[in-house]
Every structure is written in structure tokens, then in C-alpha cells.
Amino acid sequence: MRKPRQKALFLLVLFLSVLLSVLVSCTADEIVTNPGNDLLFSADTLTFDTLFSTVGSTTAWLKVRNTGNKTIRIASISLQSGGASGFKINLDGETKTSFTDVEIPANDSLFLFVEVNTSMQGSNTPLKVTDVVLFDTDGPRRQIVLEAWSWDAVLWKGKVISADSTLTSNMPIVIYDSLVVAENATLTILPGTKLYFHDKALMKVYGTLSAIGTKDAPIQMRGDRLDYILPDYPYDYSSGQWYYLQLAPTSFNNRLEYVDIHGAYYGIIADSSSLDQPKLKMCNSVIHNMVYTCLWSNSSSMDIGNCQLTNSGSYTVAQIGGSSIYTHCTIANYQSGREGDVPALILVNSITIGTSDLAYPLSAEFRNCIVFGNRTDEVGLGKRDCIAWAASFWNCLLRATSIPLELATVTNCKYGKEVSDANFLKLGSETDKYVYDFRLDSISPARNIGSTSYLGSYPTDRNGISRSIDGKPDAGAYEWVQGQK
Secondary structure (H helix, E strand, C coil), rough: CCCHHHHHHHHHHHHHHHHHHHHHHHHCCCCCCCCCCHHEECCEEEEEECEEECCCCEEEEEEEEECCCCCEEEEEEEEECCCCCCCCEEEECCECCEEEEEECCCCEEEEEEEEEEECCCCCCEEEEEEEEEEEEECCCCCCEEEEEECCEEEEEEEEECCCCCCEECCCCCCEEEEECCCCCCEEECCCCCCCCCCECCCECCCEEEEEEEECCCCEEEEECCCCCCCCCCHHHHCCEECCEEEEEECCCEEECCCCEEEEEEEEEEEECCCCCCCCCEECCCCCEECEEEEEEEECCCCEECCEEEECCCCCCCEEEEEEEEEEEEEEECCCCCCCCCCCEEECCCCCCCCCEEEEEEEEEECCCCCEEEEECCEEEEEEEEEEEEEEEEEECCEEECCCCEEEEEEEEEECCCCCCCCCCCEEECCCCCEEEEEEEEECCCCCCCHHHHHHCCEEEEEEECCCCCCCCCCCCCCCCCCCCC
């Protein structure tokens, strides 16, 4: 017979042997190749926003989860098209069209990353591109649908227009780096044309720009991101998507009509020029949502009518000298995070650079306009004596506590402490927090304060509504209409 100590040792060895056998058996059973309902996807479809053909997308992803208590081995994860669609998949930092023997530990997950770069589609309109990610196991085949819209576009990088040229609306034009119109060349842009500017891209005009759109087919200049930052916030709502449109000192007789410029650092920069020739005539246009300024003018001759210039991180309209006339314009700034105590409108007749004071004689006339915003004073006037100065406001709605008579002529205008709200339709409400609509509400103080003297030049508002629909015209770019929403 065994002694008690030997018996105890024997039992311990036997127990450890049985335990090891059980552990080995469990380890062998931990991997399954028919996961059943334990294999879950965070989505069954992965959708990309509209993309320009041949331009790669951002990376999207979804999660593949193992909810069971055993490791799942997936025999194959592959693209149904073999990559011909332009979609690519990535696992563990490796991009391929197929993967084999992919394991997901118990109660764990893996991330499947997807990108797409489509080929040209041969169409002027966006076309849908699809593919499928296939998951093959010993059980039923599982799949995730991939879809995107591919839009053929003209891609230009550092493009120079050296002779008279015309751009059409056949395809969108994507600008990388710059689009330059050479001196003595005229670039004509036809209605409906869309220019999409990549990050830090700009347009500089040394010659002449003629961009004449229509109410139903406006010309657009915007950033090239067509996707979303947040589910309810597209990149197109964000400023700083591209740089600016610049009119160089040699550029004259530029005309913009029904042009929509938004989402840049600056909208239009008008460089110092001779005042003997008109620099810019712009009407029925919108410049909106800039990092700095919508319209920056230095000693230029401009005629601006029926235009909306709104929301910027600094001055919305800044005029340094020069000669300008604004008729039926809405200049307003409600952008959050605006720098310092800067007004929506600034007029000055000199600037200081280093130790030098530079004189810029100024003439600025505002007729039937709105200058407003969320600051107490949105009209800034910087007059230096002994330098020509003439500023006047006729039949305007102004956000200003006071305007000294020595600084400006103010006739038939509404302003002062009692005018605290222009009553625009939408200024980023809780339900539409990123949407701004600068048409007038029925109770707006801008209603019927305009003069009829300018109906010959602007008989309708920016939307084509008669200025005399209810008697006297309203101030600003938009006429109030009963029932508008």
C-alpha cells in the first residue's frame, strides 16, 4: 500500500494531468470557423459622399465584432470586384483586395478600413459606384455593401490662362495650387460653371474676369470637399477650405453676376489700382463665410449691387481708400468667434506700415443697404485729416449707436440704440444651427425704408422679386415677400 504522502502526491499529479488535458481540449475548441450569429457588423452598408473621379477619398471604417466566447477564424475577406471598382480595404495597416484566415479573438473586434479612388465614368453627372466586401466562413457567406457617387471633373494644377478663354458648365473644375488669368487675357465663365478649390488653392486675375451667371444657373467658387465633418455639418459649411479670388493691380473691368463665393479665407481681394478704370462691377452675388474678410479693397473703383456679403472672422467688408458705390447690399456678420471688436464694415483713408503713413483718398456711398451684425457697432469709420474723404449712407439700416456728422452723411437711415435687430429669417437656429438666411422677416426694420431712386438700376432683388411689390423698396439685397420661408 502507498503511504499517505505518496497517495497525496499521486492524486495531485493525476489532477494536474486531467486539468492539462481539459485545457488542451478547450484550446483546441476555442477556434471556430462557422461563427453563426456571433459575427456582427456595425453596419451592413458603407456609403461615401460624392467624390471626384480619380481623386482619392478619405478613409471610412466599420467594426467587425466577435460576440462569442471562442475565436472566430474567417477563411476569406475579399472585394467582390477584385479592386476593379476602385474600392480598397485595409486590415492591420495592410491594404489589399483580399485577406485569408483572419482571426478575431473571443469578445473582441477588428476594424475594416475602406477607401475609394474611382476611374473616369464618362458622364457629366455623378454615377453610382458599388462593390461588396465578402466574408467567407464555413457558414453562410456574409457581406457589406460599399457605395459611392463618382463625378467626372477637370483637374487643373497651377493652370495659367494666357489667352482669351471660356469655361463651360459641362464638368466641374477642380483647382489645385492656383488658377491664374494672365495680363491682357480675359477669362469668361458661363452660367452654371462650378469651380472647386483644393486646400490653399487660389485664383489670381492679372487680366479680366467675366463671370456672368443667372438666377437659375449661378457660378460657384467653393472648396473641393464634398463630404461631411459631422453628420449634420458638411465641409461646405466650413470657412478656410481655400484661399481667395484676387484681382491684381493690372486687372480692370471685372464683372461678376450671380456668382456664389464661399468657404475661403478671403472672398475677393481687390489690389490697389488706378481709379481711372473700373476694377469690379458685381451684382446679384453672394460672398459668405470667410475666415477673414468677404471683400477687401485697396484703392479700387467698385460698383456693388444686390449683393449679400456675410459672416467672416474679421471685417466683412474692408475698404482702404478708393471709390465705391453699394446699392441694395446686405453686409452682415453673425459668425461666432469673430476676432476682437471688429465691425462688419470698415472704411479708412490711410494705413500705417512700419513707420510710414500711407494716404488713400476715399469715396464710399451706401444706398438702400443693410450693415448689421451681433456687435453693438458694425460701422467703422477711420478718417485721417488732410486726406480726401467722403462717406455717405442713404436710406440704410445700420447697427451703430451713433455716426458723427464729420465722418459721414447720413440721410433717411435707421440706426441707434433702438435698432438692435435686423430680423433676418435664420441666423443659426437650434434646429438649423449652421443655416443662415439673410432674407427679411415681416417685422424687420429694413422694410420699406429704401428710396425708389435706384429702381431703374435694380428693379428686382437678388432673387428676382420686384422691389415695388408692396410700395417702397426694402433695404438690403432681398425684398420681403408675404409667406416666404
